[in-house]
Structures are given as C-alpha cells and as structure tokens.
Amino acid sequence: MKLNAMIVLAALATPMAHAVEYRTVLPKQSAVQFEFRQMGVPVKGHFKRFATEMAFDPAKPEAARARIEIDLASIDAGSAEADEESAGKLWFNRSVYPKAVFVSSAVRALGNNRFELRGTLTLKGTTRDMTIPVSYTPGANAATFDGGFALRRLDFGIGEGMWTDVSAVANEVQVKFRIAATGN
Amino acid sequence: MSASNRYSTTAILLHWLMALLIFTTFPLGLYMVDLPLSPDKLKLYSYHKWIGVTVFLLIAIRLAWRATHTPPPLPDGIVVWQRRASRIAHGLLYVLMIAIPLSGWLMSSAKGFQTVWFGVLPLPDLLDRNRELGDLLAGVHKALNFSLLALVILHVGAALKHHFIERQPFLQRMGWSRKERT
Numbered sequence: 034m035k036l037n038a039m040i041v042l043a044a045l046a047t048p049m050a051h052a053v054e055y056r057t058v059l060p061k062q063s064a065v066q067f068e069f070r071q072m073g074v075p076v077k078g079h080f081k082r083f084a085t086e087m088a089f090d091p092a093k094p095e096a097a098r099a100r101i102e103i104d105l106a107s108i109d110a111g112s113a114e115a116d117e118e119s120a121g122k123l124w125f126n127r128s129v130y131p132k133a134v135f136v137s138s139a140v141r142a143l144g145n146n147r148f149e150l151r152g153t154l155t156l157k158g159t160t161r162d163m164t165i166p167v168s169y170t171p172g173a174n175a176a177t178f179d180g181g182f183a184l185r186r187l188d189f190g191i192g193e194g195m196w197t198d199v200s201a202v203a204n205e206v207q208v209k210f211r212i213a214a215t216g217n
Numbered sequence: 218m219s220a221s222n223r224y225s226t227t228a229i230l231l232h233w234l235m236a237l238l239i240f241t242t243f244p245l246g247l248y249m250v251d252l253p254l255s256p257d258k259l260k261l262y263s264y265h266k267w268i269g270v271t272v273f274l275l276i277a278i279r280l281a282w283r284a285t286h287t288p289p290p291l292p293d294g295i296v297v298w299q300r301r302a303s304r305i306a307h308g309l310l311y312v313l314m315i316a317i318p319l320s321g322w323l324m325s326s327a328k329g330f331q332t333v334w335f336g337v338l339p340l341p342d343l344l345d346r347n348r349e350l351g352d353l354l355a356g357v358h359k360a361l362n363f364s365l366l367a368l369v370i371l372h373v374g375a376a377l378k379h380h381f382i383e384r385q386p387f388l389q390r391m392g393w394s395r396k397e398r399t
C-alpha cells in the first residue's frame with residue numbers, strides 16, 4: 034500500500050518537474066566572459082551587467098527563446114586602460130552603440146541535455162547569425178545553461194584602424210556564458 | 218696581460234650581453250609606459266618582458282658561474298675602503314638584477330597579463346590578479362630600476378676613473394685588451 038503510493042507520487046512528480054518553464058534569470062549566478070590573445074598571451078575579461086529574458090521548457094526545447102542584452106560599459110577587459118580604450122570609436126564606439134544584443138531564433142535538441150541555439154548577435158551596428166552550443170544542467174533550485182562560441186571581432190568592426198593588426202590583438206575572441214534561471 | 222687579471226671569457230660574455238640587454242630594456246621601459254594604448258605599445262611591452270625574462274635567466278647562469286669561479290683580484294693600489302665598496306656595489310648589482318625581473322614578473326601576474334617568453338613559453342603567474350597590488354608592484358619595479366641606474370653610474374664611473382685617471386689596468390679585466398687601450 035505504502036509502496037504503491039510512492040510509485041504513484043513518483044509518477045506524478047516526474048512530469049511535473051518537466052513541466053517547469055525556466056523564465057526567471059538569477060543575475061548573480063550568471064556570467065558573460067570572454068578571452069582573447071594579446072601578443073600570444075591569453076587575457077580574460079567579462080561584462081558585469083547584462084539583462085537576460087528567456088523561456089525554456091525542457092519538455093519543449095524547440096519552443097525556447099532567449100534575449101541577452103549586454104551593457105558594454107560594464108566591461109572588464111583586463112586593465113583600466115583597456116576598459117577605457119574599448120569605449121572608443123575604433124572599438125565598441127560605445128556612445129553610439131552602448132549594447133550588444135543576442136536574440137534567439139531557433140533551438141534544436143542534440144540529446145544529453147545539449148542544444149543548439151541559433152540567433153543573431155548585433156554588435157556595433159552589425160548583425161550576424163550565430164549558432165551556439167548550449168548545455169543545460171538541471172538543479173535543485175535553478176537550472177544552468179552554459180554556452181560558448183568563437184567570435185571574430187573584425188566581423189563586427191571591433192578594433193578598426195591600427196587595431197586591425199591581429200598580431201597584437203587576435204581576431205578570435207572566445208565568448209562563454211552561464212545563465213542560471215528558476216522556474217518561478 | 219696575464220690570464221689571471223681577466224675574468225673568464227664566459228663571465229666577460231655574460232657581462233656584456235647583460236649590459237646590452239639592460240641598456241636596451243631600461244629605456245624601452247621608460248618610453249613605453251607613457252605611450253597611448255596601441256598595437257605598438259602592446260608589442261613593446263612584450264619585447265620588454267621577453268628581454269627581462271632573458272636577463273633573469275642569464276643572471277641565474279652568471280651566479281652559478283660566479284659561485285664556481287674566483288674573479289681576478291683587484292689591481293694593487295686600490296685602497297681598502299674602495300675594495301669594500303666594490304664588493305658591496307657588486308653584491309647590490311646582483312641583487313637588483315634578480316629583483317628587477319622578478320618584480321616585473323610579479324607585477325605582470327598581479328595586473329593579469331601573463332608573461333609568455335617570446336610569445337611561446339608561458340611563465341606561471343605567481344600572483345592572482347589584483348589591480349591595487351599590480352600598481353604597487355609597478356612602483357617597486359620603477360624604484361628598483363632607478364636604484365640600478367644609480368649603481369650602474371657608480372660602477373661605470375669607478376671603472377673609468379681607475380682606468381683613465383688612476384692609470385690602473387682596469388678595463389682589461391672585462392675584455393679590453395691592453396694593446397688597444399694603453
């Protein structure tokens with residue numbers, strides 16, 4: 034009798050857990066980081082402020098959507114000098130383009146809690162299609178979504194003029210993010 | 218001149234190679250710090266660091282050499298206080314040639330820019346990234362360098378004074394041949 038009750042509860046609990054739709058992002062447990070090579074030396078940076086809107090139901094991943102808006106003024110590019118430099122016209126031209134925006138267009142399940150997130154990234158007035166692998170980790174309180182991709186900064190005009198010299202600052206920038214969200 | 222009045226060829230080569238590197242990287246350091254950020258500035262910083270690491274490596278070899286070889290005795294006629302001063306000054310030169318590259322390495326670690334020798338060989342970061350500590354170490358690096366400048370002026374001045382004013386066979390010790398100079 035007791036055992037039967039437990040089986041019934043378990044059977045009920047499983048679809049309920051799957052029915053959670055993750056929509057509330059926890060900014061303190063989320064991060065947007067990047068890494069690039071400067072004279073062959075890896076330099077790490079991150080953005081302190083970004084706003085994420087998302088909806089993800091593990092049962093219906095293809096219906097998931099996400100929008101991330103990064104405040105470029107919140108950059109930590111490795112040094113105070115680089116933070117300041119990044120605002121200028123040759124880099125982000127931040128007074129004209131203060132934000133980087135990613136908007137999802139499609140999500141495809143790859144199995145094993147891995148997904149392919151497609152969307153567009155708009156940076157410094159240039160919009161490009163991106164395909165980003167994301168892994169989903171369910172948690173007791175919050176689920177985390179980890180993804181990363183390589184961005185070629187020159188595709189977006191990040192670093193014009195003298196900074197197109199990729200022997201000093203590499204073209205490729207590795208971007209990594211972690212978004213933590215709850216279903217509440 | 219007899220061989221015993223000269224340093225060994227290895228010691229002489231190390232001395233002049235390090236002199237060349239230090240006389241290159243010191244003004245480079247002074248010049249690069251005030252440049253506005255540019256790819257050239259990043260390159261100069263890297264060159265400065267590569268030379269610094271090379272100096273650090275050479276000083277290790279030089280200390281090992283010094284520990285296993287006896288330097289030639291100072292010429293007769295050098296008074297006791299000058300012999301003492303010479304020992305102290307040389308000791309300090311060695312200390313600074315170790316401390317300066319080390320302070321630069323620590324500063325780079327603290328500032329979050331790893332040192333990668335010739336862009337190929339990464340040196341481990343000795344400190345975690347910490348901007349305040351990085352700025353402090355920059356001050357230390359600068360102070361040590363100006364101490365080295367003062368000591369090098371003393372070192373070169375003393376050698377020239379003994380050689381040219383007191384007519385003691387001095388510069389030969391570090392490579393000048395007697396035929397060319399006297």
